[in-house]
Amino acid sequence: MLSTTSSTLKTQKKALRKAVSSVLRSLGSAYIREQSSAVAAKVLSLSSFRQCKSVSCYLNMPMGELDTSSIVKEILSSGKTLFVPKIDVGTEGKMDFLQVYDQEDLQLLPAGMWGIREPGMEYNGVKRTNALEPPSELDMILVPGVAFDRSMARLGHGKGYYDRYITSYIATGRPRPLLVTFFACIVALALREQLMDNATSTNYLVPMGEHDWKMDIIVTPDEVLHVER
Ligand SMILES: Nc1nc2c(c(=O)[nH]1)N(C=O)[C@@H](CNc1ccc(C(=O)N[C@@H](CCC(=O)O)C(=O)O)cc1)CN2
Numbered sequence: 001m002l003s004t005t006s007s008t009l010k011t012q013k014k015a016l017r018k019a020v021s022s023v024l025r026s027l028g029s030a031y032i033r034e035q036s037s038a039v040a041a042k043v044l045s046l047s048s049f050r051q052c053k054s055v056s057c058y059l060n061m062p063m064g065e066l067d068t069s070s071i072v073k074e075i076l077s078s079g080k081t082l083f084v085p086k087i088d089v090g091t092e093g094k095m096d097f098l099q100v101y102d103q104e105d106l107q108l109l110p111a112g113m114w115g116i117r118e119p120g121m122e123y124n125g126v127k128r129t130n131a132l133e134p135p136s137e138l139d140m141i142l143v144p145g146v147a148f149d150r151s152m153a154r155l156g157h158g159k160g161y162y163d164r165y166i167t168s169y170i171a172t173g174r175p176r177p178l179l180v181t182f183f184a185c186i187v188a189l190a191l192r193e194q195l196m197d198n199a200t201s202t203n204y205l206v207p208m209g210e211h212d213w214k215m216d217i218i219v220t221p222d223e224v225l226h227v228e229r
Pocket residue numbers: 017021058059060061065085086087095114116144145146156157158159160161162
């Protein structure tokens with residue numbers, strides 16, 4: 001949306017984030033569990049997921065996100081390489097994806113900011129593999145998000161971590177990983193209602209800026225949205 005100034009964009013994103021976050025926070029844990037297992041089953045059966053060798057998956061926050069634990073477990077038990085996000089507190093908006101080696105390693109990860117479990121830089125005294133540093137490669141990134149729309153636009157938590165990461169990864173000359181995100185469907189429904197309330201001249205439900213990357217696959221408990229690349 002070239003006509004959208006960055007401050008309007010920020011305001012629109014903030015409003016949408018606030019509205020959806022409050023819906024997310026109001027969802028009961030049984031409901032989240034149900035939606036999570038429906039979404040996980042769909043993710044695990046994607047042929048792109050089954051074929052990929054190296055995946056980044058986020059470890060969900062205690063509230064307001066789908067539970068990724070069964071996906072993470074499957075990544076490890078099927079012998080794929082698992083990377084998880086670690087915020088770089090020293091650099092604004094920067095995050096790394098560090099390798100988590102096995103179930104025991106995973107279980108011992110301590111919770112950091114926002115209750116998100118994160119690896120330390122080292123494991124058993126050895127520096128963890130960093131997905132940004134060749135020869136590491138990422139085939140797929142499972143991206144967290146607050147809202148999405150049918151144009152495959154995604155709204156995150158507003159710090160730009162994932163958009164920046166994807167840009168830096170591609171800058172190293174490696175092929176762009178497949179970007180997959182998933183949501184509880186009630187959020188999509190809530191958003192559609194919102195779109196009608198706020199309908200303006202824009203076709204985008206989620207406002208997009210120049211830095212924002214579109215997703216390749218969006219999974220909800222009811223459907224899988226795909227785009228061809
Ligand atoms: N599970 C998980 N891990 C992740 C992310 C994520 O979205 N989910 N991230 C994805 O980038 C990075 C962390 N980024 C985050 C950025 C902001 C907030 C957050 O809650 N911020 C606001 C509240 C905004 C909201 O209501 O949405 C705050 O500061 O209180 C959380 C994580 C890396 N790891």
